[in-house]
Amino acid sequence: MRKIFDFHGGIHPPENKHQSLGEPIRDAGIPAQLVVPLSQHIGAPSSPIVAIGERVLKGQVIAEAAGFVSVPQHAPTSGTVVAIEARAIPHPSGFHAPCIVIDCDGLDEWLPHRGLENYEGESPSDLLEHIREAGIAGMGGAGFPSAVKLKEKPGASIDTLIINGTECEPYITADDALMREHAADIVAGAEILRHIVGPKDTLIGVEDNKPEGIRALKAAAEGTGIEVVVFPTKYPSGGEKQLIEILTGRQVPSGGLPADVGVVCQNVGTAVAVVDAIIHGRPLLSRITTVTGEAVARPGNFRVLLGTPMQHLLDLAGFAPQRNQRLVMGGPMMGFTLTDTAVPVVKTTNCLLAPSASELPAPPPAQACIRCGLCAEACPASLLPQQLFWFARGKEYDKLEEHNLFDCIECGACSWACPSNIPLVQYYRASKADILQQRRDHEKSEQSRIRFEARQERLAREEAEKEAKRVARKKAAEARSQQAASDSAGDGGAAADADPIQAAIERAKAKKAAQQQAAGSESELDTLEKAVATTRKRLATASAKLEQARAEGSDLVGALQAGVDKTRSKLEAAEKALADYLASQAGAAPAVEPADKPKSAAEAAIEKARAARAAEADMSPEEKARKQLESLRQRLAKSEQRLAQSREAGEEEKIVEALAATVERLQEKISALESDLAAAEHS
């Protein structure tokens, strides 16, 4: 005999189970219409794969599992899909959710299906896939996908498989009925699950208030090595963690899973569904649901197709709406009120409770907490419900978490025990939801922050890249202009290396610049001066040649003399042009040249000439002539002096002759001018 342990707390509410055990399981039959919600389990809702108007056969997949923690949905009978729309579903919120609506044709025509002949030859993962494809989700009430729960967790070795036939909540007898009538199936299912999990021990746990079920199970389990363990009735021993503690003495750690202590738990209903799926190849299409309460005439258990409207079940049980105060799905401890009798039976609907007003009166108004501590004594999770209550009222979420709010299994034992009728569980549910919401919000805001920062970073990076490109372009331009400068400075090698087009451009530029310089008014002076200089130079060479020719007695003397004369006249013209230009410049821009600028000798001479010309311009012709005469006389005096010096110094004959000729020419000019002047005076 296995040692039975006990868990902390627990209560002994009136069981009220006998009402629904008077008759064997009845078949609820095929209603006119089935409403199959896409979400009958914990996890992602399934996604529909049928079209409106499509005929579906019994067992056909009508919605696929969406994700890992999800299960597919099947057509519970043959018929036509008439709608895929939001319908009322059994949920405490009373919300509508997407459902597939099937008009049943009553033929109950199966899709061809076949079970596995020898499941023992299959690998656990293949069997799990079958279980998943059969749409099996925990039948005890929570509806967690069974394949996910059975999947081996890395690092966890399972030594005990527990089949949960406890059914501790008052009124509910669905599992009891199943054990009485389908004990063999439960044991077969346990064997399959044992094959998948591979534990040392396989236990079926049943409370001692189900003697018929225990007898049937013990008979069926004979010789299979599966042990049926019976333990005293106490609410909530059917809670997974509580059952594990009763049967093994191990406590599942806070926030942990049964697998952490080497245990996997499955409901008896799930075991039967597994047998159907593996041995018969039938997906989960129906379940046993208890319909009970004083408002129904013939309470009992029904084999009901998933999606059957509650109203259909209630009609079968002889529901008297006038006696009923409210309709509850689930038991009186953990169930919730339904707002609509049209909601369908789903995979987790273990009970439909239609109590009369006297049977389950509305709870009286809550009184103040008197700190009696009964709730703490009742709590199966060893929590401090009254502390949690204060923190929940004050919304002190940190403290709630510190006091292990999330270990609360929401069994309602504390509320049941409370003499002040405080709906304690309601506070915990709301607080849990608020904390989860807060966590989600915080995760979202964290995500937003990361995205915002990533965006800021990206913008900054783009800006930096642009800036870097701009700087690079600027640098490249500077380098080019420097290169060009060094090229034009005569670096032939560099020029050869440089881009030929660039070089050509640079040359053209230089040329243009030179032309511009030549064209510029400043440089006009230069050209004129240059012209004067070159002509003078030419004259000098020409005169040198002439003298040489004369000295050698060449006959070219005449021609050379003509050339020299010509050059001299050219020189005079150039000089005149220069002088003219300077005069015009002096008139146009006298302020251009700063007066205090130290001047070269040439500039001084030019200045003087300019001044002289300017003075001349102001004179009358007579005065001009007189002045000219004056200057000629001076030149004559200078020439005569020069001639005298030359003679005395005994210079070359040629020079003396030239000087003498000059003197003569000047004398002639003077006399001509004198006569002109005299004539002018006379007239």
Added chain:
Amino acid sequence: MFELIAQYPLLAALFALVGLGLVFGAVLGFAAVRFKTEGDPIADQINAILPQTQCGQCGHPGCRPYAEAIAEGEAINKCPPGGEATIQALADLLDVEAIPLDEEHGEEKVKAVAFIREDECIGCTKCIQACPVDAILGAAKQMHTVIASECTGCDLCVEPCPVDCIDMIPQQESLQTWHWKLPELGRANVDIIATDATADRAA
């Protein structure tokens, strides 16, 4: 030594206190340099409380700058998306009085998500540039759409849209977001049973 102290008790006490002051001052000064905290931990903590909608309703370009401003003494009631809950959390963190939301910066609204009426979208990318969390997908002259799960509901995309094709849709409570509400004290609660035994116990 003792004689000296006994002779001039006032001076001895004075020297002792001044000496202690110097020693502790030096220790504190060293600690201030040696264990200097990098960054602004208070601003970080404030930033963690702010809702990160990056909406700019507080007058700062994002939540982080507002967090820094609060750390430097700005009022804590300028965040409409965070609402009273954020103000309360900030008040707790900074140990100041919780003050009502400053209505100048807007009022607390139901959380909303931007939705682009796609047939009206001309593909101008203006909303994409405005979105602080890159939650809008699209390209020039292509239809844009909002990634609803990333949208913070900050409203910043609505203003730049030249054809006004962006709606802010309040988020409805869905099956996924629904949860039990805290019961009201004194009100008979009909949502949960769990007290069915009262009658039986009385009987």
